[in-house]
Amino acid sequence: MTTRLAVLSRGPRLYSTRRLVEEARLREMDVAVINPMQFSLFVAEQDIGILHQGQKFDYDAVIPRIGHSITKHGVAVLRHLEQLDVWTANTSQGILQSRDKLHSSQILARNRIPTPRTAYVRDMKDIERAIDAVGGLPVVVKVTQGTQGQGVFLRHTLRETGNLVQGLLVTGKAVLIQEYIAESHGKDIRALVVGGKVVASMRRKARGREFRSNYHLNGTVEKVEISDEYAEVACRAARVLGLNVAGVDLLEGNDGPLVLEVNSSPGLEGIEKASGVNVAGAIIDYVISESDFNEVNVDQLLKTIPGQGVLSVHLRNHPHLIGSPISEIFKEDMPVFALSRAGDLIWNPDPDIQLRFRDSLICYGDLEQLRASIKRKNLDLPPVSNTEKDGQDSNA
Ligand SMILES: Nc1ncnc2c1ncn2[C@@H]1O[C@H](COP(=O)(O)OP(=O)(O)O)[C@@H](O)[C@H]1O
Ligand SMILES: [Mg+2]
Structure with a gap:
């Protein structure tokens, strides 16, 4: 069909x-x-x-x-x-x-994806502190909902920054003050991600003294091969923002790539012409291969059953479980999705894995039963010693 x-x-x-x-x-x-x-x-x-x-x-x-x-x-x-x-x-x-530059930077930061330091300001009293927090002047000022470079400004002094922010706040705009990545002035990289892979990339350059490199501001585009590091960051950024087709804007920072924003309807003209890649074809191929499988929001799904949900259990709050294998907590049925350990998620973890102080378990099912299983185990075992509570992972 x-x-x-x-x-x-x-x-x-x-x-x-x-x-x-x-x-x-x-x-x-x-x-x-x-x-x-x-x-x-x-x-x-x-x-x-x-x-x-x-x-x-x-x-x-x-x-x-x-x-x-x-x-x-x-x-x-x-x-x-x-x-x-x-x-x-x-x-x-x-x-x-x-589409919301504040929301996306919160998601990027939570997932430890490198992005310029950013402050969201609501009150003129905090402007100076916000500038300091992002590394000092000059700074980039942005409205959270802008696009095509409109609503992005570079400001060099406290007074200019203050005036601009005040003007934007008065007109009801939500405002970000962002670290200015000087080494990337007037240029950035656009990586086109389709289905978890970078299919094409280009470098965009601004004209003249302009610092914004948007194609729609008359910027120029050229072919560029990006390194695995850049490609990996671009794919992760698209993934954590929940986008299968995305144009990821990256700045070339001194310490590596910084994600600026992720576009959900990336323009294809500039990138196809600059890279010579058939990006539209890649998107259609992706639709053909994936459209028989729908993604599901599990949390949403579970909410349709009363009392069901997804829980994250921080082992530091349940020290009695430390050192036990997962299988001992949940006996026969294993409602564990994933184990979060040292910044990594281990999906469908082995039931014999022993739990550590800094681990979190992500479980799903009947919330009352989940809580009871965890508490029951607390009562079964003798208390752990203080060194284990305060110190490193018990079996690190
Ligand atoms: N923090 C920054 N440091 C240096 N250049 C920036 C910074 N933020 C934006 N730019 C430049 O401005 C352009 C537009 O910014 P962006 O956040 O992508 O807004 P828009 O959604 O309007 O495209 C970027 O492509 C980049 O060239
Ligand atoms: Mg942009």
Whole structure:
């Protein structure tokens, strides 16, 4: 069966949209461009529905190309389609969180992906401290929802920075003050990630004294081979933000790559021309190979059953369990997804693994039962000595 594909885009004539359609047709897919603004969404107690200009929406897969100005509506449409089990190249959640520069930098930092130091300021009294916290002047000032370089500024003095931030705050913008990566002035790297791999990359350069290297600000693009380190960081950034198709912007810092932002509808024109790679073809191939498998948000799924959920158990709060194998806590049924140890996640850990002070277990199932299993074990065992409590991992 051929996949019926809809490219959700308001611009059928735009380069990226045209190329996706062209590559889909070459692979004999049934493909259409559909304007995401023309959907009506229906919600009722028993079921949900969607109409496109009065017609049933009858596609198996979508590639969302949701413009910034319609993020809210586009994401609502996508959420609806996800609930109806339509496969999507990028999820509503991934698009939403990558569009907010504060939210995405929080996710990147939590996953220890290198990114410029950033402060979110709400009060003029904190401006000076924010500048210090990101490493001093000059600084980059950004609005959290900007795109194509609009809303990104370089400021050299406290007064200029203060004036700009105040002006933005007054107009209701959310403002970031960011470390200026001087060694990367006027250039950056765009890596196109599709399905966990970098398929193409380019270096973008600003013209003249401009420090923003956006293609839409008349920047120039050129082919570049990126190192494994850069490719790995780009793929991790796309993954933690929940994007399968992404344009990752990287700065070349003195200590290696820094992720600036991750775009969920990357433009294809610049990158195809600079790299000579058929990026649209790679995206369509990815859709063909993946669209038979839908991703599931497990937490969401478990919430449909009363009392079920996912728990993270920090062993430091349950010292009685340290040194025991996982199998002793949960006897026959093993509701353990993963063991978090020294910054790594071990999926489906071996039941015989002995637990350490700094470990966390990620378990799923009936929350009351999970808590009871953990507490029961606490009562079974004699207390541990203080050295074990305070010190290193017990069996490090
Ligand atoms: N912290 C920074 N240090 C140096 N250059 C930066 C920094 N932040 C942004 N730039 C430059 O400005 C451009 C636009 O910034 P970006 O955060 O990607 O915003 P937009 O979403 O508008 O593209 C980047 O491509 C880069 O060239
Ligand atoms: Mg950018």
